[in-house]
Structure formats: structure tokens, C-alpha cells
Amino acid sequence: MRIGIYIAQHKPLMPFATDENFIDCRINFRASDVGCFLAGDVRANEQLGLLSMHTIWFRQHNFVAKQLRQLNTFWSDDVVFQETRKIIGAQMQHITYEHWLPKIIGEEGMRIMGSYQGYDPRVDPTITTEFSTAALRYGLIQTRCIVNLMLMQQIVILFEV
Numbered sequence: 001m002r003i004g005i006y007i008a009q010h011k012p013l014m015p016f017a018t019d020e021n022f023i024d025c026r027i028n029f030r031a032s033d034v035g036c037f038l039a040g041d042v043r044a045n046e047q048l049g050l051l052s053m054h055t056i057w058f059r060q061h062n063f064v065a066k067q068l069r070q071l072n073t074f075w076s077d078d079v080v081f082q083e084t085r086k087i088i089g090a091q092m093q094h095i096t097y098e099h100w101l102p103k104i105i106g107e108e109g110m111r112i113m114g115s116y117q118g119y120d121p122r123v124d125p126t127i128t129t130e131f132s133t134a135a136l137r138y139g140l141i142q143t144r145c146i147v148n149l150m151l152m153q154q155i156v157i158l159f160e161v
Helices: 048-071 077-113 129-160
Strands: none
Touching: 048 077
């Protein structure tokens, strides 16, 4: 389990990039000398919403890994990591398909998509560049709307006093 510094209530942040594993996510080198977080994807540093999600899943991964380590003391670090990775992937899929996606595509979209019928190794899991680009744009728009809503709520609270 790799962790970075801790913040309030002993909550860990992801580790920062170092000279050994250098990545640079800064757009303006003069704006900040704070390094980038190591998140498995350099884009995690591009916006706060994405960085927050990476941090949540990083913490959940370490929580599950710690539990698995206690239950399976004979497992190697790699086995703990891979088994934790499977559990986290399943949790992420459950949240996505059972809670988030129905709100995005609605009942009709879920009906058209149909229920999960089990793993089929013959299905090609790759996605097209066009789809990934559209999904990225949709995600950025969605995040911007949430941040704007939160900012508007804060402004309302400031003026209610």
C-alpha cells in the first residue's frame, strides 16, 4: 500500500511524484511548485473532481487491502494487490451500473441495454476513440455543473446571514 502525506482526521493523500517516478501535470510552472499526485493516470491531476474520485478509490483500495492482509497473512503483496483490485473494480461497476447509469440514461435506456447476462470472453471490450472522447467531454461537463451548483449554494449561504 502506497500512501502520501496525511491530512485532517488521518486521511491519506495519494503519493506525490518524485524523481524516480516523475510525471508533470502542471500547466503553468510559475503558478505552483506543488508536484503531481501518482494516480495511475496523469489526467487525474487535471481537475479537482477527477482527483477527488481517484483519492476516494485510492483510500478504499488501501482499506480493503488492509482487511485482506489481516485475513490472509500468507498472501504476497502482489496477491493482496490483485485481489483488492478485483474487489474495487466490482464495487465501481456496481455503483456505476446500479446507481449512476440509471440516472443518466433513465428507465428506457436501462431497458434497452438489458440486464447483465454474465461474462462473455467473445465480446470485444475495446471502445472507439469517438466514444471515449464523447464520454470524456460528458464527464467534464457533468463535473463543471456540479461544481457550479456547489458554488451557487455557497454564495446563497453567504448572503442568507
